[in-house]
Amino acid sequence: MADASVSPKDSFHLSQLIYDSRYRSLTIQTVAMMLLMLGIGWLVYNTTVNLAALGKDISFAYLWTTAGYDINQQLIPYTSQDTHARAALLGILNTLLIAVLGCLLATIIGVFAGVLRLSKNWVVSGLMTVYVEGFRNIPLLIWILIIFAVMTEGMPQPRDFRPDENGVAEASMILWNTVAVTNRGVFVPRPVWGDTAWVLGIVLALSIVAIFAVRSWARKRQEATGEQVPVLLIGIALFVLPTVLAYFVLGRPVTFDSPVLGGFNFQGGTQLRNSFIAIWLALSLYTGAFIAENVRGGILAISKGQSEAAFSLGLRPNRTMQLVILPQALRVIIPPLISQYLNLTKNSSLAIAVGYMDVRSTLGGISINQTGRELEGMLLLGLFYLIASLLISSVMNVYNSRVKLKER
Amino acid sequence: MNKTILLGALTVAGLAAGAAAAGTMDDVKARGSLKCGVSTGLAGFSAPNANGVWEGFDVAVCRAVAAAVLGDPMAVEFVTTTGQTRFTALASGEIDMLARNSTWTFSRDTDLNLDFVGVNYYDGQGFMVPKALGVSSAKELDGATVCIQTGTTTELNLADFFRVNNISYEPVPIETNAEAQQQYLAGACDVYTTDASGLAATRATFEKAGDHTILPEIISKEPLGPVVRHGDNDWGDIVRWSLHALVAAEEYGVTSANVMELAAAPTDNPEINRLLGTEGELGAMIGLDKEWAVRAISAGGNYGEIFEKNIGEATPIGLARGLNAQWTDGGLLYAPPFR
Numbered sequence: 001m002a003d004a005s006v007s008p009k010d011s012f013h014l015s016q017l018i019y020d021s022r023y024r025s026l027t028i029q030t031v032a033m034m035l036l037m038l039g040i041g042w043l044v045y046n047t048t049v050n051l052a053a054l055g056k057d058i059s060f061a062y063l064w065t066t067a068g069y070d071i072n073q074q075l076i077p078y079t080s081q082d083t084h085a086r087a088a089l090l091g092i093l094n095t096l097l098i099a100v101l102g103c104l105l106a107t108i109i110g111v112f113a114g115v116l117r118l119s120k121n122w123v124v125s126g127l128m129t130v131y132v133e134g135f136r137n138i139p140l141l142i143w144i145l146i147i148f149a150v151m152t153e154g155m156p157q158p159r160d161f162r163p164d165e166n167g168v169a170e171a172s173m174i175l176w177n178t179v180a181v182t183n184r185g186v187f188v189p190r191p192v193w194g195d196t197a198w199v200l201g202i203v204l205a206l207s208i209v210a211i212f213a214v215r216s217w218a219r220k221r222q223e224a225t226g227e228q229v230p231v232l233l234i235g236i237a238l239f240v241l242p243t244v245l246a247y248f249v250l251g252r253p254v255t256f257d258s259p260v261l262g263g264f265n266f267q268g269g270t271q272l273r274n275s276f277i278a279i280w281l282a283l284s285l286y287t288g289a290f291i292a293e294n295v296r297g298g299i300l301a302i303s304k305g306q307s308e309a310a311f312s313l314g315l316r317p318n319r320t321m322q323l324v325i326l327p328q329a330l331r332v333i334i335p336p337l338i339s340q341y342l343n344l345t346k347n348s349s350l351a352i353a354v355g356y357m358d359v360r361s362t363l364g365g366i367s368i369n370q371t372g373r374e375l376e377g378m379l380l381l382g383l384f385y386l387i388a389s390l391l392i393s394s395v396m397n398v399y400n401s402r403v404k405l406k407e408r
Numbered sequence: 409m410n411k412t413i414l415l416g417a418l419t420v421a422g423l424a425a426g427a428a429a430a431g432t433m434d435d436v437k438a439r440g441s442l443k444c445g446v447s448t449g450l451a452g453f454s455a456p457n458a459n460g461v462w463e464g465f466d467v468a469v470c471r472a473v474a475a476a477v478l479g480d481p482m483a484v485e486f487v488t489t490t491g492q493t494r495f496t497a498l499a500s501g502e503i504d505m506l507a508r509n510s511t512w513t514f515s516r517d518t519d520l521n522l523d524f525v526g527v528n529y530y531d532g533q534g535f536m537v538p539k540a541l542g543v544s545s546a547k548e549l550d551g552a553t554v555c556i557q558t559g560t561t562t563e564l565n566l567a568d569f570f571r572v573n574n575i576s577y578e579p580v581p582i583e584t585n586a587e588a589q590q591q592y593l594a595g596a597c598d599v600y601t602t603d604a605s606g607l608a609a610t611r612a613t614f615e616k617a618g619d620h621t622i623l624p625e626i627i628s629k630e631p632l633g634p635v636v637r638h639g640d641n642d643w644g645d646i647v648r649w650s651l652h653a654l655v656a657a658e659e660y661g662v663t664s665a666n667v668m669e670l671a672a673a674p675t676d677n678p679e680i681n682r683l684l685g686t687e688g689e690l691g692a693m694i695g696l697d698k699e700w701a702v703r704a705i706s707a708g709g710n711y712g713e714i715f716e717k718n719i720g721e722a723t724p725i726g727l728a729r730g731l732n733a734q735w736t737d738g739g740l741l742y743a744p745p746f747r
């Protein structure tokens with residue numbers, strides 16, 4: 001210590017870089033940085049050398065050549081004569097479909113299970129505990145395979161729906177002959193939009209605007225007079241009645257194309273393939289279990305005093321949950337929810353296990369395999385997941401900052 | 409000083425990279441075993457038997473090469489590959505050679521930087537359907553659900569066939585033959601399509617094989633053969649000529665039973681003598697000893713023996729020689745001269 005006062009400048013030793021606390025962190029950082037650069041440099045160099053040794057170049061031109069393979073689930077038109085780029089786009093859309101539907105269903109399941117797990121009724125809370133623990137502690141891949149196996153092995157084949165000589169069929173459609181559950185997927189009616197169907201859309205949009213108007217009017221009224229309006233009932237009525245009325249007034253502009261058995265399979269309607277159902281349900285149930293825990297944790301984080309205060313003001317338990325607990329709990333729930341959404345989106349690449357044609361299967365699977373462009377395909381695939389994740393987290397962060405405690 | 413470290417590291421990396429690309433034979437010898445890529449399990453072609461020993465028509469090629477190079481047909485490490493992983497496994501050096509029902513195509517041979525060293529089975533793509541469907545031609549399959557293995561020529565041929573015939577289908581992409589079999593038997597697809605030999609092999613494992621029929625149409629040419637990396641020609645030569653040795657042995661009547669006797673002393677057929685090393689220095693030309701072909705043939709017999717034992721008419725798979733007969737019997741097998 002005493003040395004420090006004796007002018008250190010004229011006696012600078014190399015060893016000071018390590019032993020002198022003024023320089024040490026700088027030294028460590030410099031060395032770490034150099035090692036990192038060296039590591040990256042080595043990776044890049046090694047890749048180029050090895051690719052050259054294999055006689056391979058890096059080129060993305062293959063994206064514009066004919067893909068040559070077919071894709072079963074098509075959100076936009078596609079034939080085997082289209083390019084690899086379009087096949088990749090189809091895969092991206094299929095991934096996004098699973099991500100969006102999965103996040104929606106997982107949130108619904110998670111919120112219900114999380115709230116119900118806190119129920120005073122031990123049967124309900126016990127069931128929810130079983131659900132949460134069962135799904136959290138068994139790998140996702142196994143759930144995907146279980147659901148897929150149940151669908152393919154347990155459900156009847158399309159030809160079982162065909163009546164035999166005596167007019168009896170082994171299996172029959174459900175819900176008034178509109179839905180067929182088969183081992184190739186679930187066939188549901190597909191809406192066919194008539195010429196005037198757009199009017200219905202406008203009516204529905206107007207109803208929604210009206211619902212918001214009623215809600216804010218009701219809130220103002222309650223603040224002014226203390227009287228409550230049954231907003232929920234009015235809301236439901238507003239949502240359903242005008243559209244249904246318009247539907248009949250316009251002479252049913254929307255019809256439903258139900259699946260019918262023909263040839264090898266059901267024709268018409270929309271086919272929800274087994275691969276889609278398996279990956280969708282498994283992802284939702286699995287992620288839902290984690291969300292349920294976030295929700296439960298969020299609710300428990302709100303001090304008991306809050307609900308006691310609400311009860312003493314005469315609020316019933318439901319309203320307490322709705323008006324006092326949940327709005328505060330959301331602040332705790334949302335940040336981990338973002339990472340659950342990210343997990344779900346990335347986990348959707350497990351679709352490979354059941355042959356769901358997501359972006360991993362097209363861009364990162366068949367296209368790579370048919371063209372030999374492993375590095376390019378994997379880079380693009382990584383880029384896609386990166387962008388998707390960044391988008392999801394930025395959207396959720398915007399929402400998070402809106403529900404955050406407003407500090408004034 | 410830091411620059412020297414960097415350069416040093418780069419040189420080492422460069423050397424390591426260079427070494428991985430060439431000298432497969434040295435690697436195999438140093439390791440004492442051959443890493444051979446095979447399918448995940450296709451009866452008759454490559455599948456482990458009850459004792460866990462790999463057997464089959466493709467496996468026999470690996471064993472012949474191991475016998476020629478290492479002197480021990482059992483010195484093979486089998487690496488299972490799917491349709492999607494096989495070429496990457498080969499290109500990355502995870503395996504030394506691939507014998508997995510792989511079709512020789514232009515782009516695989518050139519763009520994928522692989523070398524097909526020959527053909528061990530001339531095949532074509534077919535369709536299998538349950539007899540109960542009452543289908544007798546592939547053209548009647550409009551609207552059918554079809555199971556296909558992804559990453560294969562099969563899926564490309566299938567797309568072409570249905571497009572050209574203007575009929576539609578619903579593809580069910582599947583990773584391995586075992587999964588395809590399960591889906592097909594569960595009725596999740598109406599049709600299973602792959603190489604006709606693969607269909608026969610798959611059907612042979614069914615409980616009620618008689619309930620399924622293979623449609624008459626063969627919609628493609630599928631010359632299946634062993635594959636090595638492009639660029640290591642010495643290694644390619646060894647695999648190529650090991651295969652030719654098996655074919656030539658059948659042509660000249662050299663079998664696993666008489667090969668030792670024929671190799672003991674020169675016979676009056678010079679071609680046999682050169683093949684078995686009692687005359688000439690053919691082995692040295694590919695960096696092996698004189699008896700390399702003797703060992704390759706002793707491993708599992710000549711081509712005909714391997715065929716009959718694994719997939720021939722006496723086996724449950726019951727394939728006829730057809731195109732895979734010797735040229736002298738009207739088939740396509742034609743080994744170049746050993747001289």
Ligand SMILES: N[C@@H](CCC(=O)N[C@@H](CS)C(=O)NCC(=O)O)C(=O)O
Nearest residue numbers: 447448449510511560561584585606
């Ligand atoms: N010959 C075609 C298809 C090869 C192929 O995948 N064959 C199937 C059936 S013949 C197979 O070997 N499957 C075994 C496995 O799934 O591991 C190709 O090279 O692309």
